[in-house]
Amino acid sequence: DQQVKQNSPSLSVQEGRISILNCDYTNSMFDYFLWYKKYPAEGPTFLISISSIKDKNEDGRFTVFLNKSAKHLSLHIVPSQPGDSAVYFCAASRVHGQNFVFGPGTRLSVLP
Amino acid sequence: GAVVSQHPSWVICKSGTSVKIECRSLDFQATTMFWYRQFPKQSLMLMATSNEGSKATYEQGVEKDKFLINHASLTLSTLTVTSAHPEDSSFYICSARLGLGGSSYEQYFGPGTRLTVT
Secondary structure, three states, X not given: OOOEEOOOOEEEEEOOOXXXXXXXXXXXXXXXXXXXXXXXXXXXEEEEEEEOOXXXXXXXXXXXXXXXXXXXXXXXXXXOOHHXXXXXXXXXXXXXXXXXXXXXXXXXXXXX | OOOEEEEOOEEEEOOOOOEEEEEEEXXXXXXXXXXXXXXXXXXXXXXXXXXXXXXOEEOOOOOOOOEEEEEEEOOEXXXXXXXXXXXXXXXXXXXXXXXXXXXXXXXXXXXXXXXXXX
16 A cells, blocks of 8 residues: 555656645555655755645755645755756654655656 | 675575575674565565564565574574565665664664566
């Protein structure tokens, strides 16, 4: 039973446009969410996080939105750049960041 | 800051042998380290949580006698795959957490170790 879902296995976006990656979760006890970016044969790189007390967190080109009632979060990348092409994982955890549960990932391709 | 290294980055071993993978936090002390496994085109699967000075906590379905984890210091955790079999071939990734409280929830990941068992 997947507690964290990323229903789009892949996404293609034109350079300069907005990329929107979605993530849904089923466990209402999750209160901390993160997005990671991963290149092939490398470890994931932390991008941005959000706690359940917020509904938006912004860091440069990256913005994460959290809709607790819908158990949904999204990552917006604006403007998208070719270097953003990677697999993006959504992760969730309960109190104090224990035992993150990762989604299956979405492969983003930014086309020049 | 918050750099995590893994060694080796790639290893091939024969069936029946054991392999040790090291995970080091280079510029911070990590009270908690995590070991993940990633199968091709799949997500990261948490194998175990390792706290310095105590026994690791293994996730359901992970054999603790096969995947030995030692977290002897605040900067080093090791994963030993014992009596390796071809089905153990995978990408193993460790991560380290700065600490509890504040904004220290983020996990910083190592670059991963590709294990191939022949």
